[in-house]
Amino acid sequence: MFEIKKATLEAVALAAKNTYPNEFIALLSSTKNDEVIDEFVLLPSVYGKTFSRIRLDLMPYDSSVRGSIHSHPGSYASPSKADLRAFKAMGEIHLIIANPFTLDKVRAFDKTGKELSLKVIE
Template identity: 35%
Template sequence: MHIRGISRDLLDLLLSIGKEQHPHEFAGVLREEEGVIRELNLLPGTTSNEHSARLFLDMMPLDTHIAGSAHSHPNGVMIPSDADLSFFPRVGGRFHCIVGFPYEAGDWRFFSADGTPVDLEVVE
Protein backbone atom coordinates (compact mmCIF):
# COMPACT_ATOMS: atom_id res chain seq x y z
CA MET A 1 0.00 0.00 0.00
CA HIS A 2 1.29 3.43 -0.93
CA ILE A 3 0.39 6.09 1.62
CA ARG A 4 0.65 9.65 0.36
CA GLY A 5 -0.75 11.60 3.32
CA ILE A 6 -3.02 12.12 6.30
CA SER A 7 -6.42 13.79 6.16
CA ARG A 8 -6.69 17.27 7.68
CA ASP A 9 -9.77 16.13 9.63
CA LEU A 10 -7.90 13.24 11.26
CA LEU A 11 -4.88 15.38 12.07
CA ASP A 12 -7.16 17.96 13.70
CA LEU A 13 -8.83 15.14 15.66
CA LEU A 14 -5.46 13.81 16.92
CA LEU A 15 -4.48 17.28 18.14
CA SER A 16 -7.90 17.72 19.77
CA ILE A 17 -7.69 14.38 21.58
CA GLY A 18 -4.18 15.23 22.79
CA LYS A 19 -5.43 18.52 24.20
CA GLU A 20 -8.51 16.89 25.76
CA GLN A 21 -6.50 14.10 27.43
CA HIS A 22 -3.68 16.38 28.64
CA PRO A 23 -1.78 15.87 30.93
CA HIS A 24 -2.35 12.17 30.18
CA GLU A 25 -1.15 10.50 27.00
CA PHE A 26 -3.46 8.86 24.50
CA ALA A 27 -2.70 6.15 21.94
CA GLY A 28 -4.49 4.60 18.99
CA VAL A 29 -4.06 2.81 15.70
CA LEU A 30 -4.10 4.62 12.35
CA ARG A 31 -5.90 3.21 9.31
CA GLU A 32 -5.59 4.23 5.67
CA GLU A 33 -8.11 4.30 2.83
CA GLU A 34 -7.00 4.73 -0.77
CA GLY A 35 -3.53 5.92 0.23
CA VAL A 36 -4.63 8.48 2.83
CA ILE A 37 -4.58 7.94 6.60
CA ARG A 38 -8.18 8.76 7.54
CA GLU A 39 -9.16 6.82 10.66
CA LEU A 40 -8.12 6.38 14.27
CA ASN A 41 -9.03 3.18 16.11
CA LEU A 42 -9.09 3.49 19.90
CA LEU A 43 -8.65 -0.02 21.22
CA PRO A 44 -10.64 -1.40 24.17
CA GLY A 45 -8.47 -1.88 27.25
CA THR A 46 -6.16 1.07 26.51
CA THR A 47 -4.80 2.70 29.65
CA SER A 48 -2.94 5.96 30.08
CA ASN A 49 -1.36 8.26 32.60
CA GLU A 50 0.94 11.27 32.59
CA HIS A 51 3.92 9.18 31.44
CA SER A 52 2.57 6.58 29.04
CA ALA A 53 -0.32 5.03 27.19
CA ARG A 54 -0.63 1.29 26.71
CA LEU A 55 -2.66 -0.39 24.01
CA PHE A 56 -4.09 -3.83 24.61
CA LEU A 57 -2.66 -5.24 21.37
CA ASP A 58 -4.87 -8.33 21.56
CA MET A 59 -7.70 -5.96 20.60
CA MET A 60 -6.01 -4.88 17.34
CA PRO A 61 -8.28 -5.30 14.34
CA LEU A 62 -7.28 -7.87 11.75
CA ASP A 63 -6.90 -5.36 8.96
CA THR A 64 -4.56 -4.98 6.02
CA HIS A 65 -5.10 -1.21 6.07
CA ILE A 66 -3.31 -0.50 9.38
CA ALA A 67 -0.94 2.39 8.64
CA GLY A 68 0.69 2.75 12.07
CA SER A 69 -0.05 4.45 15.37
CA ALA A 70 -0.73 7.81 16.94
CA HIS A 71 -0.05 8.96 20.46
CA SER A 72 0.62 12.12 22.42
CA HIS A 73 3.60 13.48 24.30
CA PRO A 74 2.21 15.84 26.95
CA ASN A 75 5.74 17.14 27.61
CA GLY A 76 5.82 18.58 24.07
CA VAL A 77 8.91 16.62 23.00
CA MET A 78 8.01 15.17 19.62
CA ILE A 79 10.85 12.68 19.35
CA PRO A 80 10.26 8.94 19.83
CA SER A 81 11.32 7.62 23.23
CA ASP A 82 12.94 4.21 23.68
CA ALA A 83 9.50 2.91 24.69
CA ASP A 84 8.05 4.31 21.45
CA LEU A 85 10.74 2.59 19.38
CA SER A 86 9.80 -0.70 21.04
CA PHE A 87 6.07 -0.03 20.56
CA PHE A 88 6.03 1.04 16.88
CA PRO A 89 7.01 -2.35 15.37
CA ARG A 90 4.51 -4.20 17.58
CA VAL A 91 1.63 -2.11 16.23
CA GLY A 92 2.78 -2.52 12.66
CA GLY A 93 2.47 -0.11 9.81
CA ARG A 94 5.04 2.35 8.54
CA PHE A 95 3.75 5.66 9.89
CA HIS A 96 3.70 6.59 13.58
CA CYS A 97 2.43 10.02 14.62
CA ILE A 98 3.36 11.90 17.77
CA VAL A 99 1.33 14.97 18.71
CA GLY A 100 2.69 17.20 21.45
CA PHE A 101 1.73 19.96 23.84
CA PRO A 102 0.33 22.56 23.24
CA TYR A 103 -1.40 20.61 20.43
CA GLU A 104 -1.52 23.47 17.93
CA ALA A 105 -1.45 23.17 14.11
CA GLY A 106 2.27 22.37 13.82
CA ASP A 107 2.66 20.21 16.92
CA TRP A 108 2.85 16.82 15.21
CA ARG A 109 5.49 14.62 13.57
CA PHE A 110 5.53 11.27 11.76
CA PHE A 111 8.22 8.63 12.19
CA SER A 112 9.00 5.23 10.71
CA ALA A 113 9.13 2.21 13.01
CA ASP A 114 12.86 2.77 13.55
CA GLY A 115 12.35 6.41 14.58
CA THR A 116 13.38 8.07 11.31
CA PRO A 117 11.36 11.24 10.64
CA VAL A 118 8.90 10.87 7.76
CA ASP A 119 7.24 13.66 5.79
CA LEU A 120 3.55 13.17 5.00
CA GLU A 121 1.31 15.52 3.07
CA VAL A 122 -1.78 16.88 4.79
CA VAL A 123 -4.72 16.14 2.48
CA GLU A 124 -7.82 18.34 2.61
Protein backbone atom coordinates (compact mmCIF):
# COMPACT_ATOMS: atom_id res chain seq x y z
CA MET A 1 0.00 0.00 0.00
CA PHE A 2 1.22 3.47 -0.81
CA GLU A 3 1.67 6.12 1.81
CA ILE A 4 2.14 9.84 1.36
CA LYS A 5 3.61 12.37 3.75
CA LYS A 6 1.02 14.86 4.89
CA ALA A 7 3.35 17.82 4.23
CA THR A 8 3.87 16.65 0.63
CA LEU A 9 0.14 16.28 0.06
CA GLU A 10 -0.55 19.69 1.57
CA ALA A 11 2.07 21.30 -0.69
CA VAL A 12 0.50 19.69 -3.75
CA ALA A 13 -2.98 20.75 -2.63
CA LEU A 14 -1.78 24.35 -2.33
CA ALA A 15 -0.16 24.21 -5.78
CA ALA A 16 -3.41 22.83 -7.23
CA LYS A 17 -5.36 25.65 -5.61
CA ASN A 18 -2.94 28.25 -7.00
CA THR A 19 -3.15 26.77 -10.50
CA TYR A 20 -6.97 26.82 -10.51
CA PRO A 21 -8.92 27.29 -12.82
CA ASN A 22 -6.28 25.43 -14.81
CA GLU A 23 -5.31 21.87 -14.02
CA PHE A 24 -2.17 21.22 -12.06
CA ILE A 25 0.01 18.19 -12.71
CA ALA A 26 3.20 16.84 -11.13
CA LEU A 27 5.08 13.61 -10.66
CA LEU A 28 5.20 11.90 -7.27
CA SER A 29 8.38 10.36 -6.03
CA SER A 30 9.92 8.61 -3.10
CA THR A 31 13.33 9.82 -1.98
CA LYS A 32 13.91 6.54 -0.13
CA ASN A 33 12.85 4.56 -3.15
CA ASP A 34 10.06 2.76 -1.33
CA GLU A 35 6.27 3.13 -1.21
CA VAL A 36 6.34 6.31 0.86
CA ILE A 37 5.76 9.33 -1.37
CA ASP A 38 7.56 12.30 0.10
CA GLU A 39 8.29 14.55 -2.84
CA PHE A 40 6.62 15.96 -5.90
CA VAL A 41 8.43 16.94 -9.05
CA LEU A 42 7.31 19.68 -11.38
CA LEU A 43 8.18 19.26 -15.01
CA PRO A 44 7.57 21.64 -17.85
CA SER A 45 3.87 21.09 -18.41
CA VAL A 46 0.99 22.42 -20.37
CA TYR A 47 -1.66 23.54 -17.93
CA GLY A 48 -5.10 23.71 -19.51
CA LYS A 49 -8.64 24.24 -18.34
CA THR A 50 -9.74 20.73 -19.25
CA PHE A 51 -6.46 18.86 -19.29
CA SER A 52 -2.83 19.13 -18.35
CA ARG A 53 -0.02 17.33 -19.93
CA ILE A 54 3.48 16.65 -18.74
CA ARG A 55 6.26 16.85 -21.29
CA LEU A 56 7.06 13.15 -20.98
CA ASP A 57 10.02 13.63 -23.27
CA LEU A 58 11.56 15.66 -20.45
CA MET A 59 10.75 13.11 -17.77
CA PRO A 60 13.86 12.09 -15.87
CA TYR A 61 14.77 8.45 -16.12
CA ASP A 62 14.49 7.98 -12.43
CA SER A 63 13.31 4.94 -10.51
CA SER A 64 12.17 7.13 -7.62
CA VAL A 65 9.14 8.27 -9.64
CA ARG A 66 6.10 6.44 -8.26
CA GLY A 67 3.29 8.11 -10.10
CA SER A 68 1.51 11.37 -10.67
CA ILE A 69 -0.97 13.80 -9.24
CA HIS A 70 -3.22 16.17 -11.09
CA SER A 71 -6.09 18.41 -10.17
CA HIS A 72 -9.62 18.56 -11.48
CA PRO A 73 -11.15 22.05 -11.53
CA GLY A 74 -14.53 20.38 -10.98
CA SER A 75 -15.60 18.54 -7.86
CA TYR A 76 -15.22 14.97 -9.17
CA ALA A 77 -11.93 13.15 -8.68
CA SER A 78 -12.50 10.38 -11.22
CA PRO A 79 -10.05 9.60 -14.01
CA SER A 80 -11.05 10.54 -17.56
CA LYS A 81 -10.16 8.41 -20.60
CA ALA A 82 -7.26 10.77 -21.32
CA ASP A 83 -6.12 10.39 -17.71
CA LEU A 84 -6.03 6.60 -18.05
CA ARG A 85 -3.89 6.88 -21.18
CA ALA A 86 -1.49 9.24 -19.39
CA PHE A 87 -1.34 7.08 -16.24
CA LYS A 88 0.21 4.23 -18.22
CA ALA A 89 3.33 6.31 -18.89
CA MET A 90 3.83 7.71 -15.40
CA GLY A 91 4.18 4.96 -12.80
CA GLU A 92 1.98 2.92 -10.48
CA ILE A 93 -0.10 5.34 -8.42
CA HIS A 94 -2.05 8.31 -9.65
CA LEU A 95 -3.72 10.85 -7.45
CA ILE A 96 -6.50 13.18 -8.44
CA ILE A 97 -7.40 16.14 -6.28
CA ALA A 98 -10.73 17.80 -6.95
CA ASN A 99 -12.05 21.24 -6.18
CA PRO A 100 -11.83 22.74 -3.49
CA PHE A 101 -8.43 20.99 -3.20
CA THR A 102 -8.66 19.89 0.39
CA LEU A 103 -7.01 16.65 1.52
CA ASP A 104 -10.35 14.84 1.70
CA LYS A 105 -10.81 15.51 -2.04
CA VAL A 106 -7.86 13.31 -2.98
CA ARG A 107 -8.40 9.88 -4.51
CA ALA A 108 -5.75 7.41 -5.66
CA PHE A 109 -5.88 5.06 -8.64
CA ASP A 110 -3.67 2.49 -10.26
CA LYS A 111 -2.75 2.79 -13.93
CA THR A 112 -5.93 0.96 -14.99
CA GLY A 113 -8.15 3.36 -13.04
CA LYS A 114 -8.89 1.02 -10.13
CA GLU A 115 -9.11 2.94 -6.87
CA LEU A 116 -6.21 2.37 -4.44
CA SER A 117 -6.10 3.12 -0.78
CA LEU A 118 -3.63 5.78 0.19
CA LYS A 119 -2.52 6.38 3.71
CA VAL A 120 -1.55 9.89 4.75
CA ILE A 121 1.27 9.82 7.30
CA GLU A 122 2.98 12.49 9.42
